[in-house]
Amino acid sequence: MPADAAAHIRIARPARDLRVAERFWVSGLGLDVLYRHAADGTPGQSSLVMVGWPDAGWHLELVHDPTAPMEPRPTPEDLLVVYLGEPVPDALVEQLERHGGKRVPAHNPYWDTWGVTLQDPDGYLLVLSTRAWSNS
Known part of the structure; x- marks a missing residue:
């Protein structure tokens, strides 16, 4: 296939x-x-x-890999973007922060305009976007 x-x-x-x-x-x-x-x-x-x-x-x-751990090496552009299509709930941001996330300013100001950026415990970035997305 x-x-x-x-x-x-x-x-x-x-x-x-x-x-x-x-x-x-x-x-x-x-x-x-x-x-x-x-x-x-x-x-x-x-x-x-x-x-x-x-x-x-x-x-x-x-x-x-417990026998050869690899250090995560995220860059400011390693983003996982979740398009919510609505305002980002404050409660969700707070929940992510309580569970190890840290709200950070986005490297690209576009994401500060259209969402909230959080850093996960390994330094990778999650963007919760207020925008909707479709590939069609």
């Missing part, structure tokens, strides 16, 4: 601590744990947790 609009997308990121990362994405943003794997100590085998919404065409895979 060629890659097309029906292809599922996995976004994988290293995490310093899977429990801390899971707390932010699941308890903070409200994603579900879709799959979990614990490494058994075999070199090169990672522990991971996949999070997302069950019917979405994507999921976020948070990975940690």
